Amino acid sequence: MFVDTHCHLTMLDLTPYNGDVDLALAQAREAGVSKFMGISVDLDDHIPLSEIAARHDDVGYTVGVHPCEDVQTMARATTECLIELAQSEKVWALGETGLDYFHSQDFIAEQKACFARHIHASQAVSKPVVVHTRSAKHDTVDIIRAEKSTHGILHCFTEDWETAKAVLDCGYYISFSGIVSFKNAQDLRDVAKQVPLDRVLIETDSPYLAPVPYRGKTNEPKYVPYVAKALSDVYDKSLEEMAFITMQNFENLLKMK
Template sequence: MFVDTHCHLTMLDLTPYQGNLDQALVEAREAGVSKFMSISVNLDDHIALAEISARHDDVGYSVGVHPCEDAATMARATTEFLVELAQSDKVWALGETGLDYYHSDEYVDEQKACFARHIAASKIVKKPVVVHTRSAKRDTIDIIRAEASTHGILHCFTEDWETAKAALDCGYYISFSGIISFKNAQDLRDVAKQVPLERVLIETDSPYLAPVPYRGKSNEPKYVPYVAQALSDLYGKPLEEIALITRQNFDNLLAAK
């Protein structure tokens, strides 16, 4: 009943599963996870992700380039190429794209241009764009507005209410990761309380950012219910209701054109 809207299945630590991704997905399903969107960070990820999704009806994936990739890699992500890669029904989104000035401020112009091309491709294929933003909230919102993007996710949200409100006003969904469960994330929880439940998504961003009680360990999709539990506590809603709402939100996002 839970949906992990942002995981990196090609990057998981599969040591507990003797290297078998299929077994990791089995355990996630046993934990109640019924749908997974595996996210690309470079243009070659789609090869492995297409093979994984072909084996699993409940796995879809994205195509795109992370903003921390180098300029040459971002340049390969033309609108036309992204549209070509996004033709499969198992491609559910474009990205993750966006802006990251925290890890890399060397290619700011290239990041902005690449982000805009992902948005252009998402509008052509009528699939949402998955947006990463770090230390770049103003420019991120400016580009979303300038490109008239209305179909997307601000993933692993950690920003302020002003940023959330601006994205919501553009039609975006806000996705929360395990960070929402961290003891030092009260400011984020204060923002999350203001986000309408019908626009909330949950994710692991695995193998990163494992939620409490697994913080500091390698993350995986079977932990996404703990993100939902943190939101359940925050909103004062039963866990099953949070699961149902966030799954319906994701279905609505994918169905939107």
């Protein structure tokens, strides 16, 4: 059974499901997906995500603010606020946080401070932090090291081996999205091959980045097995082995203290 460690359940295109996210989750289960982590990009996302998680034993969620949100939204994410929101047992992680200089370099200091606060909250509640990085790999690694963050996921990984090794050495797990299945992503597959099997996770990042053969279409959790298939080819494992390995890795991550 597969786990989608990063899906934006509040942002899915639910047109095929008459607007019902529960039907989308049911379809994913039919595809073999047995666990879902819904991701927050704004502090208020915890409200609908908690309602979804309350209806489904196999759904957990995160609390946090994405680095592409505005300065006012990031400022609301104080360490104390994040700790308070993370108390529920259905909150599995903090984030998605991190640094994104691709979309904006106007508020770098605010991004860094917000990222650090998420790490502090993560450490306080003993739950992993979900990290986004784009065009900011060096600063991302520097903050993870400086804050002594050892419990987290570098999600939707697209960086080089140097970056992978740096976060692996800190204790992080690395999560691959549908990008790893793209024909033009051989460099990424070469990096993935060097990542220890006990630190690999899979995700859809839905509704974005649908894997081959659905590239260019709207993504959803039921497509996460295609990410596992791409990695099974990288590691020369069966699809069933890849499903078991990544599920076990996620369980180990959540059990870390």
